Amino acid sequence: xxxxxxxxxxFGEALNPTNLAFCLLGALLGTLIGVLPGIGPTAxxxxxxPITFYLPPLAGIIMxxxxxxxxxxxGSTTAILVNLPxxxxxxxxxxxxxxxxxxxxxxxxxxxxALGSFFAGTVATFGIAIAGPTLSSFALSFxxxxxxxxxxxxxxxxxxxxxxxxxxxxGMILFGLALGMVGxxxxxxxxxxxxxxxxxxxxxxxVVIAIGVFGFTEIIENLENVEARGxxxxxxxxLWPTREDFRKAWPxxxxxxxxGTFLGILPGGGATLAAFCAYSLEKKVAKDPREFxxxxxxxxxxxxxxxxxxxxxxxxxxxTLGIPSNNMMAMMLSAFIIHGITPGPxxxxxxxxxxxxxxxxxxxxxxxxxxxxxxxxxVWVKLLTVPYRLLYPAxxxxxxxxxxxxxxxxxxxxxxxxxxLLGYLFRKAKCEPGPLLLGFVLGPLLETNIRRALxxxxxxxxxxxxxxxxxxxxxxxAAMLVLMVLPSxxxxxxxxxxxxxx
Amino acid sequence: xxxxxxxxxxxDRPDLLTAALFVGLGAVGLxxxxxxxxxxxAAMGPGYLPRIVCWLLILVGLTVGGMGLFRAxxxxxxxxxxxxxxxxxxxxxxxFTAEYFGFVAASVWLLLIGSLADRxxxxxxxxxxxxxxxxxxxxxxxxGLGVQLPIWPF
Numbered sequence: 318x319x320x321x322x323x324x325x326x327x328f329g330e331a332l333n334p335t336n337l338a339f340c341l342l343g344a345l346l347g348t349l350i351g352v353l354p355g356i357g358p359t360a361x362x363x364x365x366x367p368i369t370f371y372l373p374p375l376a377g378i379i380m381x382x383x384x385x386x387x388x389x390x391x392g393s394t395t396a397i398l399v400n401l402p403x404x405x406x407x408x409x410x411x412x413x414x415x416x417x418x419x420x421x422x423x424x425x426x427x428x429x430x431a432l433g434s435f436f437a438g439t440v441a442t443f444g445i446a447i448a449g450p451t452l453s454s455f456a457l458s459f460x461x462x463x464x465x466x467x468x469x470x471x472x473x474x475x476x477x478x479x480x481x482x483x484x485x486x487x488g489m490i491l492f493g494l495a496l497g498m499v500g501x502x503x504x505x506x507x508x509x510x511x512x513x514x515x516x517x518x519x520x521x522x523x524v525v526i527a528i529g530v531f532g533f534t535e536i537i538e539n540l541e542n543v544e545a546r547g548x549x550x551x552x553x554x555x556l557w558p559t560r561e562d563f564r565k566a567w568p569x570x571x572x573x574x575x576x577g578t579f580l581g582i583l584p585g586g587g588a589t590l591a592a593f594c595a596y597s598l599e600k601k602v603a604k605d606p607r608e609f610x611x612x613x614x615x616x617x618x619x620x621x622x623x624x625x626x627x628x629x630x631x632x633x634x635x636x637t638l639g640i641p642s643n644n645m646m647a648m649m650l651s652a653f654i655i656h657g658i659t660p661g662p663x664x665x666x667x668x669x670x671x672x673x674x675x676x677x678x679x680x681x682x683x684x685x686x687x688x689x690x691x692x693x694x695x696v697w698v699k700l701l702t703v704p705y706r707l708l709y710p711a712x713x714x715x716x717x718x719x720x721x722x723x724x725x726x727x728x729x730x731x732x733x734x735x736x737x738l739l740g741y742l743f744r745k746a747k748c749e750p751g752p753l754l755l756g757f758v759l760g761p762l763l764e765t766n767i768r769r770a771l772x773x774x775x776x777x778x779x780x781x782x783x784x785x786x787x788x789x790x791x792x793x794x795a796a797m798l799v800l801m802v803l804p805s806x807x808x809x810x811x812x813x814x815x816x817x818x819x
Numbered sequence: 820x821x822x823x824x825x826x827x828x829x830x831d832r833p834d835l836l837t838a839a840l841f842v843g844l845g846a847v848g849l850x851x852x853x854x855x856x857x858x859x860x861a862a863m864g865p866g867y868l869p870r871i872v873c874w875l876l877i878l879v880g881l882t883v884g885g886m887g888l889f890r891a892x893x894x895x896x897x898x899x900x901x902x903x904x905x906x907x908x909x910x911x912x913x914x915f916t917a918e919y920f921g922f923v924a925a926s927v928w929l930l931l932i933g934s935l936a937d938r939x940x941x942x943x944x945x946x947x948x949x950x951x952x953x954x955x956x957x958x959x960x961x962x963g964l965g966v967q968l969p970i971w972p973f
Contacts, residue, residue, distance in 0.1 A: 368964065371965070482883075484879060484882060484883050484886075485837055488841045488876060488879040488883065491841075491875050491876040491879060492841070495844070495845075495872050495873060498868065498872070502865035504863070505856075505864065505865045507855065509852055509865045509869060510848060510869060511851075512851055533906060533907075533910065536902075536906055537902045537903050537906050540899075540906070540936050540937055704939070705937070706934075706937045706939050706940050706944070707944065707948060709933070709937070710929075710930045710933055710945075710949070711952055713906070713909070713910070713929060714929060714956055717910060717914075718956060718966060718968075721917065721966065721968065722960070722964075722967075725966070725967040727914035730910060730911075731910075731911055731914050733910070734910040734911050734914075737906070738903070738907060741903055742836070743840065745836060745895050745896065745898065746834075746836040746837040746840060746895075747833040747834075748837055764868050767863075768863050771860050771863065772861060776861030776862075778860070
């Protein structure tokens with residue numbers, strides 16, 4: 318039973334006091350920022366990235382992932398209680414969850430959300446534990462051509478499955494790729510695209526871009542859209558769901574878990590997409606779809622299970638193939654790289670304690686989150702009354718010190734401010750900044766592999782279609798492009814993301 | 820806050836802005852990499868892929884812009900320059916103050932100026948917050964985590 322041994326190794330790592338403490342810290346922080354609207358997990362992780370450099374590798378990564386899945390729990394609390402989704406992934410939860418709260422079933426909705434999330438988190442954790450070793454042993458046979466095809470597939474799929482214009486997303490990826498090329502070219506040692514600035518010879522740091530386009534731009538945007546935040550919290554009813562609610566909720570939790578786990582693995586998937594798909598699925602299979610929007614417990618259970626499962630299974634491509642599937646995972650990738658670990662199939666073999674420790678900590682973290690969220694719900698709701706004018710100066714200071722601390726120089730701070738301005742322009746142009754980060758982290762990897770593949774084939778591009786795995790991936794990529802041109806597919810895609818606007 | 824209003828005529832303004840950004844950034848990239856050797860596919864020089872990527876970026880920009888011209892008119896949400904200018908100014912100011920006058924001065928600058936971005940800020944709160952966060956930052960980041968930045972100007 319090698320599998321069990323490895324899992325025990327993981328739990329041994331996850332349960333040591335340091336890691337346990339950082340897991341709790343991550344879960345608490347995640348819940349906190351999930352509850353607070355205006356601060357998302359992406360910005361938080363960007364701010365904390367430089368700080369993890371001072372921690373042991375596993376502890377830092379455990380904390381950052383705790384923030385990511387913790388935010389899914391926190392986001393649903395405010396969605397249900399005050400109709401303010403703290404995170405994009407809990408937007409659909411607000412539709413039925415808030416109605417349930419208005420009908421006096423707030424406690425029931427919160428409990429279903431937390432227990433459903435916990436169940437989904439458990440299943441997804443086991444999913445990672447099982448899929449990880451299988452996928453990575455498969456990936457060990459990958460050559461440069463396969464990696465190029467896989468990355469092209471991943472990048473393109475990420476644009477199709479994310480919301481917003483596909484063409485703009487491709488443009489953002491290209492810009493990200495170009496940014497990734499700044500610095501000294503690894504093959505020739507020549508500096509390029511640096512405008513002769515010595516500070517740029519080592520390339521642009523990931524944290525600079527992330528804090529610029531997520532940290533600063535988000536603060537500016539939030540300050541621009543001043544809206545009256547009338548927070549009205551209803552009195553909580555009993556926390557335990559009725560038997561009737563249980564009976565209705567558990568099949569939805571099962572379906573949500575399935576949908577979430579699957580969609581999380583796909584490039585561009587993750588928590589938000591999973592939640593939307595689970596909601597539409599629940600609406601389709603329900604006997605009486607009219608219940609939805611009027612406080613259907615399935616409308617809370619399905620999406621909540623799905624967003625948590627999706628948040629966790631999106632770690633699979635990163636941990637096994639080394640390919641991040643969304644901007645959160647791009648952050649995680651750079652958290653690994655800060656410690657000199659390149660995630661991928663080899664890490665599983667050479668440093669099994671990292672992979673299994675992380676997997677085990679996810680389960681531990683989920684357990685903590687149920688405890689943090691259910692009994693302490695009153696505390697979190699109080700936090701909602703903290704006005705943004707008291708929050709953003711703190712975020713601003715953390716961003717500035719964080720950027721400065723990467724290389725201890727002010728150049729990076731000014732550069733990050735520049736990216737803040739650029740990020741602001743991109744928001745005005747309705748371009749999502751997520752694909753930019755994906756392109757940026759994958760750029761150097763993509764370039765190295767393209768060069769390697771073409772050196773081996775002596776410049777002939779046929780190498781990409783002669784190898785079967787690479788061919789299949791390229792055909793899939795081409796098929797996706799064709800699908801995007803078809804009007805009927807475009808219509809379905811638009812509809813899938815429409816609930817978000819509502 | 821005025822949302823994107825639909826007026827008569829054509830031209831999707833966010834799309835046109837996207838086109839300008841993409842084409843502009845692509846052109847800057849091409850210009851910055853003008854001296855790089857191209858090489859061949861089998862032995863790529865440092866300029867091979869940057870050039871391809873920049874040209875693709877320009878191409879995507881032109882396509883987005885071309886299609887945007889014929890879309891129904893949509894306006895860009897009216898920018899509110901106060902938060903943008905104040906936040907950027909406070910951050911850049913932080914950088915230079917930190918270099919010459921140390922963390923405390925920089926943090927005070929950042930938080931006092933940064934607070935101007937929100938009209939709702941109240942002076943009492945701002946002063947308390949600035950004092951608290953500056954002390955917290957100095958203790959946690961510089962004393963605790965060892966970020967290389969002097970605390971005082973001397």
